Amino acid sequence: MSAKNDPGYSDDLYVADIFLDLLEATRDGFKKDPMKLQGSETIMQPKTSQQSGVCSTSTDEVDSPLSINFKPIQKYLGDLSCSTECRNSIFQTCGQKEPIPIRLITHPLNKLRKIGEGAFGEVYAGQFNRNTVSRIFKIVAIEGKKFVNDQKQRKFKEIQPEIVICQELNKLRTGYNGCFTDGFVNLHNARICRGKYPKKLMDAWKNFKNHSGCENTKPDYPYNQLYAVFEHEFCGINVCMSHFKDHRQSLSIILQVAHALAAAEVACEFEHRDLHWGNVLIQETVNIYNVFTITGKFYRVPCCGLTSTIIDFSNSRITVDGNKIVFCDLANDDEQFIEGPDKVQFDVYKRMKRMTRNKWDKYTPKSNVVWIHYLTTKFLEDVSYTDIGLEENKNGN
Ligand SMILES: Nc1ncnc2c1ncn2[C@@H]1O[C@H](COP(=O)(O)OP(=O)(O)O)[C@@H](O)[C@H]1O
Numbered sequence: 001m002s003a004k005n006d007p008g009y010s011d012d013l014y015v016a017d018i019f020l021d022l023l024e025a026t027r028d029g030f031k032k033d034p035m036k037l038q039g040s041e042t043i044m045q046p047k048t049s050q051q052s053g054v055c056s057t058s059t060d061e062v063d064s065p066l067s068i069n070f071k072p073i074q075k076y077l078g079d080l081s082c083s084t085e086c087r088n089s090i091f092q093t094c095g096q097k098e099p100i101p102i103r104l105i106t107h108p109l110n111k112l113r114k115i116g117e118g119a120f121g122e123v124y125a126g127q128f129n130r131n132t133v134s135r136i137f138k139i140v141a142i143e144g145k146k147f148v149n150d151q152k153q154r155k156f157k158e159i160q161p162e163i164v165i166c167q168e169l170n171k172l173r174t175g176y177n178g179c180f181t182d183g184f185v186n187l188h189n190a191r192i193c194r195g196k197y198p199k200k201l202m203d204a205w206k207n208f209k210n211h212s213g214c215e216n217t218k219p220d221y222p223y224n225q226l227y228a229v230f231e232h233e234f235c236g237i238n239v240c241m242s243h244f245k246d247h248r249q250s251l252s253i254i255l256q257v258a259h260a261l262a263a264a265e266v267a268c269e270f271e272h273r274d275l276h277w278g279n280v281l282i283q284e285t286v287n288i289y290n291v292f293t294i295t296g297k298f299y300r301v302p303c304c305g306l307t308s309t310i311i312d313f314s315n316s317r318i319t320v321d322g323n324k325i326v327f328c329d330l331a332n333d334d335e336q337f338i339e340g341p342d343k344v345q346f347d348v349y350k351r352m353k354r355m356t357r358n359k360w361d362k363y364t365p366k367s368n369v370v371w372i373h374y375l376t377t378k379f380l381e382d383v384s385y386t387d388i389g390l391e392e393n394k395n396g397n
């Protein structure tokens with residue numbers, strides 16, 4: 001793998017390396033007859049009924065290879081400290097001069113409903129007029145004084161890496177540095193908005209609270225509140241809320257995630273750093289294979305009825321244009337490293353802290369491998385399967 005010839009390559013484990021044998025083995029799909037795999041017609045059943053319009057997944061093949069050219073690192077985007085500088089820089093990143101009134105974003109949307117939440121963000125789905133496909137809006141309050149879920153709001157310089165990383169990963173969807181994958185969520189727009197929380201959003205928020213329960217702070221912000229608004233395509237239901245048919249489906253998801261990570265490692269030294277099962281989305285597909293290009297080589301993974309999409313780059317790290325490191329600095333983030341409700345997940349954060357020696361700019365791709373290990377454990381121990389009992393009975397186990 002050419003990354004090995006680059007200065008700075010360490011003998012750490014790369015997903016791209018670790019899975020190399022597996023990738024070669026799966027280049028032509030599983031050994032089994034692909035039509036039989038298609039015939040497994042297993043379909044993931046969401047545990048909730050929140051799913052709406054589902055975008056189809058394309059398996060377009062891409063031309064390859066493009067050459068990889070890693071340059072020495074010159075600049076650190078994570079250094080920005082001056083507020084005005086950060087402000088100008090983030091507006092430039094989003095292609096704006098000033099904040100957009102948030103109601104201009106929500107006004108044209110129909111059937112707006114909240115579909116998810118995270119530590120900082122509220123996530124809504126809505127449809128533009130006459131369009132039946134849902135768009136996803138992740139809305140994160142920034143720069144304000146009001147605490148969000150008992151935490152300080154993130155600053156411009158803390159949210160900017162997530163925006164830049166989303167934009168960079170978008171490039172993999174058309175081919176970048178010899179790699180292709182559509183396994184990362186598609187970003188349509190990232191915007192900085194301003195204003196009181198629109199009534200449409202607040203109604204959707206209350207509706208979610210009444211029906212699904214809600215752990216987040218009510219988004220009751222003043223008129224001058226700023227927000228980062230990520231507009232994505234709808235990518236399904238997270239693994240945590242999904243049922244799977246059998247282990248072939250979980251193996252397929254693990255392989256799809258591993259291939260996507262391998263492509264992003266090779267193309268832009270990407271580490272996700274928060275790949276828990278709420279950040280992997282699953283949706284049904286009729287495609288037999290999901291396709292990837294890694295270092296100019298074409299791979300395909302049998303879908304077994306499902307495709308995966310990786311979301312949420314709020315902890316991630318990437319190298320842009322071969323010379324700018326963009327990362328979330330977790331060095332002083334004590335929250336992340338305390339004990340959490342899910343021991344396996346919170347052990348990974350501590351492990352990452354040891355691996356990086358708390359220097360989060362450094363490329364430590366082993367973190368991706370550790371998250372794959374975590375996902376495998378989740379698929380073995382916590383995910384529920386509809387057909388496992390039947391299979392085990394058949395085998396007399
Ligand atoms: N593109 C999407 N399609 C479908 N659901 C999504 C999408 N993005 C986010 N979600 C839902 O919202 C939840 C939180 O989103 P996430 O981006 O992880 O926010 P946070 O950074 O606050 O954790 C996810 O677990 C998922 O249920």
Ligand SMILES: [Mg+2]
Pocket residue numbers: 118278279312
């Ligand atoms: Mg998340």
